[in-house]
Amino acid sequence: MSDTPPQNGPASSPEPPAPPVPPRATPAALAAALALAWRAGPWHTLAYGLLVLVEAALPVATAWLTKSALDLLVSRAHGSAFWTVGAGLAATGLASTVLPHTSGYLRQELARRTGRLAQDRLFAAVERFAGLGRFEDPVFHDRLSLAYQSGGVAPNAVVGGTLATARGLVTVLGFLGSLLVINAVLAVAVLAAAVPAFLAELRLSRQRATMLWRIGPVERRELFYRQLLTSVRAAKEMRLFGAGRYFRERMIEERAVADAERRGQDRRELTAEGGLGLLSAAIAGGGLIWALFAAAGGRITAGDVALLTASIVGVQAAVAALVGEVTTAHQQVLTFGHYLAVVRAGPDLPVRERAIAPGNLRQGIEFRDVWFRYSPGHPWTLRGVRFTIPAGTAVGLVGRNGAGKSTIVKLLCRFYDPVRGSILWDGVDLRDLDPAELRRRVGAVFQDYMEYDLTAAENIAVGDLRDGRMDLDDGRIEAAARRAGVHETVAALPLGYRTMLTRMFFGPPGEGADAESGVVPSGGQWQRLALARALLRDRQDLLILDEPSSGLDAEAEHEIHTRLRAHRAGRTSLLISHRLGAIREADLLVVLDEGRVAESGTHEELMRLGGLYHRLFLLQAQGYQEQTVESPAAGG
């Protein structure tokens, strides 16, 4: 058989990975961020906006009131004007003290609300990806982590940036008006100093966003090492192999690489901002020296000097705040592009507009010349696979490591589509079926099943959620646990089915559970719980068991297979096991070798054939026989 697929028949290539370039800040992204904040808290946004505008006018009002007070003092004028100016200064002082706290609270509350909404939308989008392809794409992972970081922060930063712009404009225009009254040249100079600062900050924020994107893979590796060093799962090997130091050094190396990038960026910012600060200081100093000489010459009043000083400081502070907020918002909009890219990503698997809900399996499932590879850069995993799982039968998949057995399971659940060829459910291509409906008809125990840090009941109930809700019906859960042979074990736990199967979290409140009541099941017990989870849905048409008993002792394995045989009777099932004795009674055995069906038939037929299955079976049987022969001698 050739190593390349035929060029006809249905084809669907895995989506090419996203290009490694950061998205740009577009007006559409800005509008989307604002819309998200508005959606999360319209009243908070509105109130926050109003307060910020009032705050913007305060420095200008205070400067004019101070000027008036000084001029009144110098002219020795007394009376009602003095009282009015004094009351005005007291009011602006009070407002300047109270308003920032109130607007700060509103901003924080808005941040919490937008953060929650953005997180909900992001994870709802991730949930919509029907396949596994994106989860295995490193570029997508970087995008997802940036999306998570920016989704909650960017909308608030954009609201902040927009309001800071409005606030800055109010303050700057107010002070510039004041400066124009005293000296027009000074007004232009103060304004001119702000423009390069603004442009430089925008450029720096773009550089920062690109840098964050660039160090994404480095941070991902650092996280991986960090988890290795702290996870319970890895702790045994870390200690046994003394691998902690090796991974710690690699973690620190990755961190040093990321830090070097950040340091470079910080230095660029330091140089640019330092230069701009010097320019501002020079303008402010020059303006003040001019004002002092002008006042001494009687060309302006003492009040004018105070107003000028407040204007220079006020304009520079307003521009600095504006530049700070706008560049933060700009940088956040750049990374918000990643959030939008994830939230608006199209389906990872093409789902037909009028997808068919599969009916009860009547004829069977047919693999018709299925070719598959995980990406165009990977070698072919399946090369023209053809076989049928007739309805109501048990089919066993046999093959050496890497032959493609688990890949077949993933295609059956439609986590991927074949690149060429098709899989037919009663004659209908899986691509034409609604993936969610298809999965409702399939029960599976995967080779790498999950161990949930939840109660025993929840660990089983997860297998049959209805509208996202868990049905903790004791009868059904117990029946599934009995079928999987784990009921007695669970019933004997301190809180029975309500026992937490972890020492990490406390148990359900009000149950008297504490950290001590958590239990960690053994590998075989976890496997039985995973089996109970798969058996919870007793309505399903196809049961897939990928190595369901690899963690069980011989007695338990025999017991489980007897139970499963009874449960399977008349149902369709696909069994994968390296213990050939456990699946020899399947109605049909399909032997895979290097992604191809090497042989198929019943156990007897394959043994007569004398091929790969015959060889593998004899090898295993020989091992058992040797043990049987050796044991009496060992005993004597």
Ligand SMILES: Nc1ncnc2c1ncn2[C@@H]1O[C@H](COP(=O)(O)OP(=O)(O)OP(=O)(O)O)[C@@H](O)[C@H]1O
């Ligand atoms: N997510 C993936 N991305 C790229 N290659 C993969 C992926 N998963 C599996 N493969 C490759 O596909 C081939 C078949 O793997 P598969 O897990 O289907 O084998 P298997 O027959 O189930 O093996 P085992 O008996 O060891 O469980 C292997 O060469 C493996 O490296």
